[in-house]
Amino acid sequence: MNSQALDVNSVDYLEYKGKHKGILAWILSTDHKRIGILYLVSLSTFFIVGVALGFLMRFEMLSQGKTIVDAQTYNALFTLHGIIMVFLFIIPGIPAVFGNFFLPIQIGAKDVAFPRLNLLSWWLYVIGAIFALSSLFLSGGPIDTGWTFYIPYSSRYTSANVILPLIGAFILGFSSILTGLNFVTTVHRLRAPGMSFFKMPLFVWAVYSTAWIQVVATPVVGITIILVILERLFYVGIFDPTLGGDPILFQHLFWIYSHPAVYIMILPAMGVVSEIIPTFARRTIFGYKAIAFSSLSIAIIGYIVWGHHMFTSGMSDTSRWIFSFLTFIVAIPSGVKVFNWVATLYKGSIEFGTPLVYVMAFILLFSIGGLTGLVLGALSTDVHVHDTYFVPGHFHYVMFGGTAFIFFAAIHYWLPKMFGRMYNEQWAKIAVGVMFIGLNMLYFPMLILGYMGMPRRYYDYLPEYASLHILSTVGSWILIIGLVVMIVNLIKAVRSPKTAPMNPWGGITLEWQVPSPPPLENFRVIPEVKHGPYDYHYYEEEEVKYEHISKS
Amino acid sequence: MSISAKAEDNTSLHTEHIHIHRDDVGAKLGMWLFLFTELLLFGGMFLIYMAYRLEYSTEFQISAKELDVALGTVNTLILLTSSLTMALSIAAIQRDKKILSMLFIVLTISLALAFMINKYFEWGAKFHHGIYPGSMELAEKSNGEIIFFGLYYSMTGIHGLHVLVGVVVLLFMLVFVARNKINSINYMKLENSGLYWHLVDLIWIFLFPLFYLLH
């Protein structure tokens, strides 16, 4: 036991040799850091596939009529793009990668509460992904229902392969639930001595709130999917109108999960922003408790607004105005966050590192996404732009400009810690700039197109929409160039020698007080937490001491 | 929850690195969170039930008459009793009475199987009368009746699946108790399985009146 203990403390987690060799040392590892990296690799792979499908979709819309693919293939393209991006990239996204890697370290724990369950949830993710994508290669053809699987098309009319992707989505939901319950238990049981709830970093708060939504929302979509499968396979009367069912009920159940899922996507991103801003402004975060509680209240309110996806579905007028009203309430905690972030920057000694540049882009893009969201949340205006390009325009601003940009910010922020290596800052910043331009060129025309009446998911369009469609397609090329620059830069960084210091940005949360990359059990001695996560004035007094500990 | 057991095995081999650390409260917390997902899963179906019960109240009452109240009542009593034996098996292991605990687990499993056998006869009778999803007989009935039986089959079916999973879990627990992996100081796995089993009972407590007792 003693020799192993020594081993555990001196070797970093990348170098550690366990029972298994080669790739098995990764895919059978229960170390939360390795599982985080596993997620990073698999998520990035699917993200690239999703981008490729999106590129093809946009390319098809370059000209009227057929450009490269036929209509049925186009339907499959937007469905698979949606399924991959939603279920395989953005929902697991930040919690699975950075939550896994940094949540235990930030609360001063050696691992998550259930390490084996954690590994299981990665395996379920992979199996679910295989199911979700298998329809591509099987008879019947790839699924063409859109990622929302709306009834009755999905259960009765389409001849495409629907069952397998549905099973895939169910398994992915299971994976998400296991991650969620793991994180909730971890936060409750494994905090270091002195780490009270209000001394936790805000990223932990955000991931904790997200984990709760994962636990209480995902099962609802699970059962919805099972019922659709039963209906399609055995003609069990549940939602199908020809059997007396009510398709609106399907939409209710689907969105009871899928709207909170939007907050599963964005809340952890907001948590990352709350980490990056104080670090680069060298300042205590403004309104710590307000941000912590706003995470919780976004989680709660986010759960009760699902009806705003259904304003034109034929549900009752009473519930339409209630859901519209509730939707506007979400703006309050979101506003609290943006206000506090900006207030933190005010009079800070700001250093424009790459992560902060991403955050700046995020605040702007997310604001556009949020404001267009108000247009969709308001009952009257939604009726006008419902199911038009305005909707994809809006949610791509939130999801790409919001979550994906912060996913990239998190990679740039934590890559030195995860791999012990640095990337080229100049190229990283160039990549942000190119992506920012490409993203706006890609999605802003969509907002205008939608306002003009261009319906979403259509294969063809009228001549008056042509110029904006071309602009949008060219934007997608620029965005992809930016992505390629970023990815090449990151891959080069990971392959370079280990030169990253322990604390390249001067952050003071616990992960910056362990070596880069962290040792197997994260801490030599479990730290005792004495002050808040962003109390720079305390930290400067103790800085010398920390340096000393890290070298000994 | 065989996780911590395997963890201990591995550390004794000194090969794979696993953080040994036993946290019973944490394990129970995790289990409860899992139970909430089950609660929400069935909650979704009850939600659909509520909507259709309102839309098709008369058809629901007509269809419910086709269900066998006696069989349903017997199954209710069986599940309630199995909950008792489950709880007693934990109480026995807490008092270090291994054989008694195993006896109660065996009883619980037998009651669960009795429940499934009853269910088999009940579904069998329905199938015999041609009332099953997609059948000609059912297709001729009104929309409300099709929906009633759609819900009946999916809700009791998914519940039955949970009973079967419970049987498998309890079989594992029986082996663990026999091999002293579950004992009077470390019985968290049994307690968590018990929590799961009680949840299955809990769901049935609601399913029973909502399907069998409509008049």
Next chain:
Amino acid sequence: MNLDNKEHEKSHLIGYGTYVLSWLVLLSLAILTVTVASIDLGNFTLFTALLIAAIKSALVIMIFMHIKYDEPIFKVFLTIALLVLLIVFVLMGFDIFYR
């Protein structure tokens, strides 16, 4: 580890009698709900059935699932889950009952 064991010793040992008693109550409630169902109470039929089911489930949760004897955090968690369920039913009700 030591600490956990201590928590254990402290944890309440529930007697066989308590379980058997709650089981008897549950059985009688089950019989009651069947009996009541045969009487026509009009609109109250569903209400009484659900009320009895709620009492039964409360008994199962409190005694069999030991919530009564567990730490407060379990009660908090359970409340959260039940509230979520309640909210979903109420909001969905706004559609179903007003359509």
